[in-house]
Amino acid sequence: MRNLMALTWRLLRGGGRRGLLGSSLTVAAVAVSTTLLIFAVAVNFAFAGRAGREAWRSPVPAGGTARAIEAVQADLVRGRLVTVVHVAVLVPGIAPPPGLTRLPGPGEVAMSPALAAIANLPELVGRFPRTVAGTVGDAGLIHPGELVAVVGHAPADPVMSGRGTAGHRPGAPATRVAGFEGATTPDAGAYSALAAVASVFMVVPLLVFGGAAARLTVARRDRRLASLRLVGATPGQVVVMTVAEAVITAFGGAVLGLVLYAAASPPLTRVEIAGGPWFVADLWPGVLPLAAVLLAVPLLVGVSAVAGLRRIVVSPLGVAKRETPPAMRFVRVTGLLVALALVPTLGFGARVGVVVAVLGLAFLSLNLVGPWVVALVGRVTVRAARGPASLLAGRRLVDDPRSAWRTVSGVALTGFVAGFVGLLAPSSSLSAQDDVVASWLLRDIRTGTLIVLVVSFLVAIVSAGITAASSVLDRRQTYALLRLAGTPLEVLDRARRLETLVPLTVMGGGSILTGAICATPFAKVGVSSTGAITLLVCVVAGFAGVVGAGALSRPLLRSVATDPAPRPD
Amino acid sequence: MSSHNVLEGRGLKKSFGPTVALAGVDLTIHRGEAVAIMGPSGSGKSTLLHCLAGIMKPDSGEVHLLGQRVDTLGERGRSVLRRTRFGFVFQFGQLLPELPADENVALPLMLGDHSRARAVREARSWFGPLGLAGMEGRRPGELSGGQAQRVAIARALVTRPAVVFADEPTGALDQATGHDTMRLLVEATKHNDASLVVVTHDPHVAGWCDRVVEVRDGLMLTGRPHAASPSPHTASAHAVSPHAVSPHAEAGGR
Numbered sequence: 001m002r003n004l005m006a007l008t009w010r011l012l013r014g015g016g017r018r019g020l021l022g023s024s025l026t027v028a029a030v031a032v033s034t035t036l037l038i039f040a041v042a043v044n045f046a047f048a049g050r051a052g053r054e055a056w057r058s059p060v061p062a063g064g065t066a067r068a069i070e071a072v073q074a075d076l077v078r079g080r081l082v083t084v085v086h087v088a089v090l091v092p093g094i095a096p097p098p099g100l101t102r103l104p105g106p107g108e109v110a111m112s113p114a115l116a117a118i119a120n121l122p123e124l125v126g127r128f129p130r131t132v133a134g135t136v137g138d139a140g141l142i143h144p145g146e147l148v149a150v151v152g153h154a155p156a157d158p159v160m161s162g163r164g165t166a167g168h169r170p171g172a173p174a175t176r177v178a179g180f181e182g183a184t185t186p187d188a189g190a191y192s193a194l195a196a197v198a199s200v201f202m203v204v205p206l207l208v209f210g211g212a213a214a215r216l217t218v219a220r221r222d223r224r225l226a227s228l229r230l231v232g233a234t235p236g237q238v239v240v241m242t243v244a245e246a247v248i249t250a251f252g253g254a255v256l257g258l259v260l261y262a263a264a265s266p267p268l269t270r271v272e273i274a275g276g277p278w279f280v281a282d283l284w285p286g287v288l289p290l291a292a293v294l295l296a297v298p299l300l301v302g303v304s305a306v307a308g309l310r311r312i313v314v315s316p317l318g319v320a321k322r323e324t325p326p327a328m329r330f331v332r333v334t335g336l337l338v339a340l341a342l343v344p345t346l347g348f349g350a351r352v353g354v355v356v357a358v359l360g361l362a363f364l365s366l367n368l369v370g371p372w373v374v375a376l377v378g379r380v381t382v383r384a385a386r387g388p389a390s391l392l393a394g395r396r397l398v399d400d401p402r403s404a405w406r407t408v409s410g411v412a413l414t415g416f417v418a419g420f421v422g423l424l425a426p427s428s429s430l431s432a433q434d435d436v437v438a439s440w441l442l443r444d445i446r447t448g449t450l451i452v453l454v455v456s457f458l459v460a461i462v463s464a465g466i467t468a469a470s471s472v473l474d475r476r477q478t479y480a481l482l483r484l485a486g487t488p489l490e491v492l493d494r495a496r497r498l499e500t501l502v503p504l505t506v507m508g509g510g511s512i513l514t515g516a517i518c519a520t521p522f523a524k525v526g527v528s529s530t531g532a533i534t535l536l537v538c539v540v541a542g543f544a545g546v547v548g549a550g551a552l553s554r555p556l557l558r559s560v561a562t563d564p565a566p567r568p569d
Numbered sequence: 570m571s572s573h574n575v576l577e578g579r580g581l582k583k584s585f586g587p588t589v590a591l592a593g594v595d596l597t598i599h600r601g602e603a604v605a606i607m608g609p610s611g612s613g614k615s616t617l618l619h620c621l622a623g624i625m626k627p628d629s630g631e632v633h634l635l636g637q638r639v640d641t642l643g644e645r646g647r648s649v650l651r652r653t654r655f656g657f658v659f660q661f662g663q664l665l666p667e668l669p670a671d672e673n674v675a676l677p678l679m680l681g682d683h684s685r686a687r688a689v690r691e692a693r694s695w696f697g698p699l700g701l702a703g704m705e706g707r708r709p710g711e712l713s714g715g716q717a718q719r720v721a722i723a724r725a726l727v728t729r730p731a732v733v734f735a736d737e738p739t740g741a742l743d744q745a746t747g748h749d750t751m752r753l754l755v756e757a758t759k760h761n762d763a764s765l766v767v768v769t770h771d772p773h774v775a776g777w778c779d780r781v782v783e784v785r786d787g788l789m790l791t792g793r794p795h796a797a798s799p800s801p802h803t804a805s806a807h808a809v810s811p812h813a814v815s816p817h818a819e820a821g822g823r
């Protein structure tokens with residue numbers, strides 16, 4: 001075992017400059033996957049955090065003795081939501097809500113820092129008692145800029161009797177409570193559910209892509225491992241070596257991914273959802289979830305590596321030959337049909353967990369069908385091809401549809417939702433108070449969808465770059481020899497570009513367009529021009545990024561192809 | 570320069586840093602002639618072939634193709650030259666794994682001005698004569714080493730080149746297959762009026778060529794003609810060109 005590990009380490013380090021490049025491609029792929037995966041996980045914790053910090057403003061009627069009365073009132077000041085919580089203590093000694101060190105007594109007020117900063121505005125002067133008895137700290141605030149006041153009253157004050165506080169959203173009539181634990185508000189629950197759905201949208205393509213990163217290593221080692229098998233290494237030894245190599249590389253990538261996430265999180269906190277940005281801590285899901293991600297990623301990569309190895313292990317000659325890939329089995333389509341059949345059965349009443357599970361299932365099945373569609377696109381491309389570049393691109397798609405699907409899957413999956421939501425406009429008037437939260441929700445769904453779409457495009461961009469580079473590396477000898485024989489590199493370059501662009505346009509572009517078309521009946525409410533423009537910018541930037549990532553490997557192509565004396569390694 | 574000189578290298582020198590790979594070589598290839606280049610490993614055979622074929626620029630010396638100087642052309646010009654006037658057969662790994670055999674052969678034609686249909690038709694017409702009938706739709710991974718080399722030969726010849734260069738084309742094959750393949754290469758080039766420059770270690774193979782050139786330490790030792798050994802094409806040359814068997818030959822010929 002020690003020897004085996006030593007040999008693995010030597011294989012890893014002794015791969016030469018190009019071997020190193022191959023490994024760093026895997027590291028990069030895993031790093032980006034990890035960053036985005038942490039983000040997908042963190043999003044759930046972030047919304048759960050908000051829901052928890054907001055719960056005290058959703059009073060729960062006391063079962064036994066009431067110890068305080070709580071009423072919540074919300075209104076708009078210059079387009080910003082001000083939440084005022086009225087409290088009257090019935091039984092002294094009740095623990096204050098989170099964020100407060102003590103409850104303000106009658107005639108006192110505690111304000112959030114953001115509210116305190118604007119308390120001198122004419123609209124606010126006179127609204128609150130003069131005596132400021134403290135601050136509503138971060139632990140009691142949804143977001144750093146939230147405007148919250150806690151006003152103390154005597155139990156007999158009219159505002160505490162239930163009259164005088166209308167049922168504004170988000171608001172609550174005067175309620176006799178036993179404590180300030182509260183409950184998750186329906187709005188917070190809706191946001192958490194949407195966040196869970198968004199995570200599924202992000203995680204599925206990520207898993208596909210991250211798993212592919214492992215195969216990337218395996219593919220590179222194919223020849224060498226097959227020769228180890230020929231020399232007499234047992235299947236077990238080969239598996240251990242490859243998996244060890246993949247896991248070591250993946251762990252490096254995962255740690256790098258964590259660093260990338262740390263760098264990316266400050267700007268992410270500025271994304272406004274539900275009327276405000278985020279606390280830095282919101283985006284850090286805690287040590288355990290982070291550790292779980294950091295362990296799960298190398299594990300997943302290791303498992304994918306084993307799956308990728310199966311063929312070599314079975315037959316040492318299996319990899320030397322390159323067979324026509326087996327046709328897609330109908331089973332895949334049935335899987336999708338079953339999942340799709342389940343979707344309509346989900347009413348509004350369905351539990352979030354069930355929705356997420358079915359959605360995930362539908363996604364995974366779509367993932368199984370995706371490569372088949374890519375192969376179909378490839379066959380059409382081959383049939384229509386007139387020049388060598390498109391012929392080569394089409395053949396490549398038929399030959400390895402999974403690799404192209406990996407690149408486009410995210411965009412193809414989220415494109416529909418993005419196209420659908422991107423065009424819908426939130427109702428433009430923010431004057432009626434009851435509308436605020438509803439209009440936020442639509443806007444936030446759009447923001448969230450855009451974020452998911454951006455993530456999908458990021459996956460596509462990184463995947464396109466890595467696929468392009470690894471396909472150059474894998475075919476370096478052939479490319480070099482073709483160049484020697486006078487084949488212009490531009491043809492190979494164009495083929496590589498088409499190989500990504502054709503499926504991205506057909507499947508990604510197609511799904512965005514389909515979503516947009518499906519949204520038109522609803523667009524009577526109003527087509528949002530900013531939404532449409534943002535969507536368009538996002539799509540154009542995404543396509544440009546994918547093309548650019550592919551172009552990055554052009555110098556690599558040039559360098560492998562201008563090797564004057566190409567030799568097999 | 571006599572009119573049947575196809576390719577002529579004069580005073581070719583090439584160094585890689587301190588290593589002198591070619592120390593001044595003169596070599597003339599005549600029309601339809603098969604020349605074997607032999608010599609120990611590292612003696613400069615590949616470098617000579619690369620200089621003649623316009624893959625490398627020699628440090629000094631000249632290369633003429635049909636009386637025209639070609640070593641002074643730019644990279645693009647030499648690329649076009651290689652694609653249109655020369656054919657190449659390398660040891661292995663020159664076929665694109667995604668393309669079926671016929672499209673691999675058709676590739677150089679498609680890079681030219683042939684339509685896809687015509688290029689593939691023309692490419693397929695080479696399969697029968699080269700003993701590859703039925704292999705058109707197979708991909709390189711599904712071919713044996715010898716078959717793959719024959720596909721490579723078809724690809725080298727499909728553009729009707731003036732000279733075919735082959736650098737140890739059977740080095741990765743077993744001896745029997747290697748010999749079969751090499752015979753086919755010599756016969757096919759001869760039959761198509763192409764000259765052949767082949768680097769080989771195998772004296773048998775050299776025996777089928779018209780002339781053997783020995784390279785040692787970047788210098789040419791001998792250029793002995795092979796009067797004694799008959800070229801193999803006399804026996805069966807009619808079988809290795811689409812002209813002989815294919816009705817499409819006229820459409821594809823230049």
Ligand SMILES: Nc1ncnc2c1ncn2[C@@H]1O[C@H](COP(=O)(O)OP(=O)(O)O)[C@@H](O)[C@H]1O
Nearest residue numbers: 564565585588590609610611612613614615616
């Ligand atoms: N690209 C290169 N860089 C450095 N040295 C080279 C290169 N190509 C060939 N050489 C050297 O030039 C000499 C001749 O090489 P080559 O022509 O490949 O020999 P042969 O084909 O006869 O085995 C050798 O010493 C080789 O090491």
Ligand SMILES: [Mg+2]
Nearest residue numbers: 614615616736
């Ligand atoms: Mg050599």
